[in-house]
Amino acid sequence: MARFTFPLTYPRTVMTSAPDTALSGKVLAADGTPLKRSLNRALRRQKLRALALIAPLLIFVLVTFIAPIGDMLFRSVENQIVPDNLPETIMRLESWDANGNEMPGEDVFEGMYVDLALAAEKKVHTRVGSRLNYEESGMSSLFRKTGRKVSRFETDAYEDALRALDPIWKEPATFADLFQNAEVAAALPFAARTWKRWSTFVTEEGDDPRTQKLEPYLSAALYYDLRDNDVPASAPAHLKAADALAAEITPVALIPEFLDAEEDWADAGNWRVIQTYAGNYTNGYFLNSIDMMKGVDGAEMRPENERLYITLFVRTMIMSLVITGSCILLGYPVAWILANLPARTANMLMILVLLPFWTSLLVRTSAWKIMLQQQGVVNDTLVWLGIVANDGRLALINNQTGTIIAMTHILLPFMILPLYSVMQTISPTYLRAAKSLGANNWTAFWRVYFPQSVPGIGAGSILVFILSIGYYITPELVGGTKGVFISNRIAFHISSSLNWGLAAALGAILLAVVLLLYWAYDKVVGIDNVKLGG
Amino acid sequence: MADSHAEDAFVEFDRVQKSYDGENLVVKDLNLSLPKGEFLTMLGPSGSGKTTCLMMLAGFETATHGDIRLDGQPINNIPPHKRGIGMVFQNYALFPHMTIAENLSFPLEVRKMGKAQREAKVKHVLEMVQMGEFGGRRPSQLSGGQQQRVALARALVFEAELVLMDEPLGALDKQLRETMQFEIKRIADNLGITVVYVTHDQTEALTMSDRVAVFEDGRIQQLAPPDQLYESPENSFVAQFIGENNTLEGTVKEIKNGIALVQLDGGGLIDCKPVNVTKAGERTRVSIRPERVEFDKTRLHADAHTLKAEVLEFIYMGDIFRTRLRVAGKEDFIIKSRNAPDQVRLEPGSEIEIGWLAEDCRALDA
Ligand SMILES: Nc1ncnc2c1ncn2[C@@H]1O[C@H](COP(=O)(O)OP(=O)(O)O)[C@@H](O)[C@H]1O
């Protein structure tokens, strides 16, 4: 009810409640509620309706755009696969001196044995290997091959010994009950953690750990704990017996087993990589993106021959600038003509400008291949005209020239359209005024017309530059090796090398560069100086 | 025509024609010459070719035929920027990306004038148009009237001897327009510049100009000082266009002693001054100003012809009374009388007799 009376009483209310303002500091509506609240209530409905109208787009953008970008940014620093799967190794590597060239001792191999065996059972050891392989090649095969052989290590000996001692050790329930006892679990932490990881995995697979066949590394972990720690008084008798036994068994040497499987385990460099990439999050992808890596003493440059990305970033920037520049040079006169022609003719010609949009990008790019190749139309014409010698045909494709030519052509409409729409709003009387004031044609253009067309150049340049920075099909097709962009590398990492973290980091840097340029543009030219339409 | 002689002409149009499309002449045989220091207004309905004339003078359009001379020199082949003609555009055309001071300094810069001198001139001209404090603003931060002043200043700052203005006050409200009319006239007189001014507002033309050229359909219908134009229109277009006017149609009965006797189509005989009629039997349209109509018989010649009229409407307008009459079958005959203590207020419905001095009633072309 109040809502309906409100608008009617609004002016009177303001008048009559004016003295209230002085007293209470609040203007009251007719029904006694503060005017502000009444107004808000009246506006809320409008706001909700507006929100409902944009909701579909908002949700669409959130789901398809913002969320993936967030995911990408997350991926560029995320490293959980290593700490998730190699926790025992990482823990033991902490005290290892990475600076020495010595490989780690037996204890680290014990951790690695359990981690790797569990990972192999989960079938994730190859993924861990691939992840580490991004940082050090060879890691992938190291993990793959060893993962295959880890089940054939001599470590069954521990299991056999326990079972020989007491058949109860054959029962998975024995282990399950054992670690229910908090005191035991605390005394035998390695075994307890290993049991927990294994039983969690088994449960996830839909099986019951109390009946599942036991894996040898469970007994191995138990043995290592019994060897190193004392069992508490509350421990069951079979555990006390096993503890006594542990002192007598000769341990299986793991280093030879590992080296037998794959001798690269002796390489301290590999262990260093694991130690370096032990965290849940890493800046490694980002370092990699700028040709750096995590060395022993923090970040350092990669060796000369492995550097790639800075060159690519710089090349992408420079070539995008060149493309933007050529689009301005070619597009400005066209837009000018269009803006100064009668509307009918201008519309006709505008269709020609837009014509490239009507052919597929691939077709156009392939056409450029035919045009620009050594035996192509352009070279033939130049030879025929005698401008270049037959044996001196120009290399116009599969290099930077090819990329610049083709991209300029493809992006030209994005320059012409905003230029045209801005120029259309510049009245020709300004030029006349300038001339009547004594300016010759050039001065009138440069001092009066051009500055007013700058917003169009700005809008067109932002469009062309941002589009070209992220372009990848055309450089891929006509760029050869010297004419590819950073986006080609991103695409490569996404679809071929599957190093999504690096791709994400490269993408994030690209995004940051674009935002930075946008910010710089805003500072220099002013973003409200950009006009996309009249 | 009461033209000035060609020898002392500063601006001269000599048989100028202009066509945009090669089919229609927008300007037909324009002859016009004005001496230095004159304020000449081109007045005419929209589309009558005024702007075209101005643009030809400024150099933005070329004459299809004929010569335009400035100070005796043909300027057909001189590009606009070398003509040194100041120009004020209807929408001011102030450069939006420059401050007021930069706008004003622009014509001086392109003339390669030193910085100190430029600044002095800009300051001076800004003060002349009373815009001294606004040098640092952008055009968009000024009101229409202020922009108008700046546009004027910009046309004057490089000391052009000839300034063209194309409906410069068209976008202003009435009060501002009147102030600016006075202001422009004052400045032009002080500087002694020659002005060609275009407007479609006859009051503006009459109050500002030394002479007015009435345009219609690409021709000058009459070129005369304002008072002559008002009191002695040479044809019925000018009579209609300038000021309020009563028109009656009829046939000349006889012309005797410089007075034409006209038989009106709606009945009645009247005395007129023959302007465009020469002999009996010609059709004519007679024109009489509302304030020259007399309805007090005692103030007319005893033998003057009079017409019967019926009062239809009486409108009190403060300084004047405006009365609408039915005369010779027409219901839009207006008379105006001054609001004086002894003035009669005519009652609607009453029958009166009206008359006038023969020289106030002009027998023009039909
Ligand atoms: N650039 C042009 N192209 C073609 N016709 C034009 C052009 N400028 C004016 N005209 C025509 O010429 C005639 C006179 O126009 P103009 O000189 O602008 O008249 P005014 O200024 O008296 O209103 C008009 O009929 C107009 O349509």
Ligand SMILES: [Mg+2]
């Ligand atoms: Mg005009």
